[in-house]
Amino acid sequence: xxxxxxxxxxxxxxxxxxxxxxxxxxxxxxxYVEDAIPHWDVGTGLTSGSKSARSALIGEVPDLLLAxxxxxxxxxxxxxxxxxxxFQILSLSPIWGAFIGLLPDFLEAPRNFLKKEPCLLKPINxxxxxxxxxxxxxxxxxxxxxxxxxxxxxxx
Numbered sequence: 001x002x003x004x005x006x007x008x009x010x011x012x013x014x015x016x017x018x019x020x021x022x023x024x025x026x027x028x029x030x031x032y033v034e035d036a037i038p039h040w041d042v043g044t045g046l047t048s049g050s051k052s053a054r055s056a057l058i059g060e061v062p063d064l065l066l067a068x069x070x071x072x073x074x075x076x077x078x079x080x081x082x083x084x085x086x087f088q089i090l091s092l093s094p095i096w097g098a099f100i101g102l103l104p105d106f107l108e109a110p111r112n113f114l115k116k117e118p119c120l121l122k123p124i125n126x127x128x129x130x131x132x133x134x135x136x137x138x139x140x141x142x143x144x145x146x147x148x149x150x151x152x153x154x155x156x
Contacts, residue, residue, distance in 0.1 A: 001034045002041050003060070003102055005145045007067035008074065008152045009034060010101020011094035015075055015156070018093065027100045032131040034148070035104075040141025043105075044134040046112055053113045064102075070149070071098045074156050104128045 010027040017023040042059030045051030075094035111117040135141045
């Protein structure tokens with residue numbers, strides 16, 4: 001899935017639950033459930049070699065930026081104010097929720113972009129790979145993600 005989908009889902013779960021001890025496992029679970037849905041993302045073709053790491057990285061930068069913008073637009077109160085003396089973890093829940101929602105993809109970055117996979121990440125990335133169901137046709141793979149983001153926006 002696109003970073004936009006994972007980040008929006010993670011932020012949504014974090015905000016709705018509020019409790020990080022409940023939210024974090026559910027956010028991680030949502031990542032794998034979403035990846036099991038046939039989808040297209042900017043990394044589709046990277047593992048098979050039909051896409052270069054450079055082109056995937058060029059596509060991923062705007063995806064991550066748009067993900068951040070969407071999360072901040074969904075939950076504008078999570079934007080830290082300079083004059084705030086204290087940051088409360090709950091007020092930042094959309095931000096840490098979005099990050100946790102993207103964590104399984106971040107853990108694949110060394111393998112995908114540096115061609116080096118630390119031994120600690122191999123079982124985690126293998127587990128992620130089991131669920132991942134990319135499809136090559138962007139339109140077919142974007143439709144479920146667009147619907148998901150619309151639902152998350154509506155119920156925010």
